[in-house]
Amino acid sequence: MLSVFCALRAADSPLLEGAEFRAAVSLGNLAGKALGRVKHPTLKRPDKNGVERAVFVPDNEPAGDGDFAIIPVPAAVHELVLLGDGDSEPLFTRLALERAGKRFSRAYPWLTIGLHMAAPGFDFNDMWRARQKEVA
Numbered sequence: 076m077l078s079v080f081c082a083l084r085a086a087d088s089p090l091l092e093g094a095e096f097r098a099a100v101s102l103g104n105l106a107g108k109a110l111g112r113v114k115h116p117t118l119k120r121p122d123k124n125g126v127e128r129a130v131f132v133p134d135n136e137p138a139g140d141g142d143f144a145i146i147p148v149p150a151a152v153h154e155l156v157l158l159g160d161g162d163s164e165p166l167f168t169r170l171a172l173e174r175a176g177k178r179f180s181r182a183y184p185w186l187t188i189g190l191h192m193a194a195p196g197f198d199f200n201d202m203w204r205a206r207q208k209e210v211a
């Protein structure tokens with residue numbers, strides 16, 4: 076998050092006007108529990124007999140977890156942008172962030188919610204540091 080803030084500040088971006096940055100600590104905290112699972116299109120793991128089996132990952136539908144805490148969003152906030160690192164498993168991460176977006180949408184129906192992913196194989200800090208080397 077700090078790297079995104081630094082990049083926006085370095086670009087003198089108008090997006091910083093009134094912006095807040097909050098961390099969920101973990102993707103699981105942000106996304107909450109999934110309603111179901113989907114088969115990963117490429118990942119496979121051997122079962123106990125060594126036979127390759129499809130891997131299932133949590134889907135993008137939130138479970139009815141009304142008691143699962145969500146980050147508070149004040150009524151004055153109209154847009155929420157979820158940031159996803161590109162250095163973790165892409166499908167798992169995207170589905171979790173989509174699930175988080177749906178949770179926020181249900182809890183705060185007035186919000187416009189966006190999702191931005193770092194470049195594949197990188198997190199936002201990697202991207203910021205690479206940019207700093209380019210301009211140095």
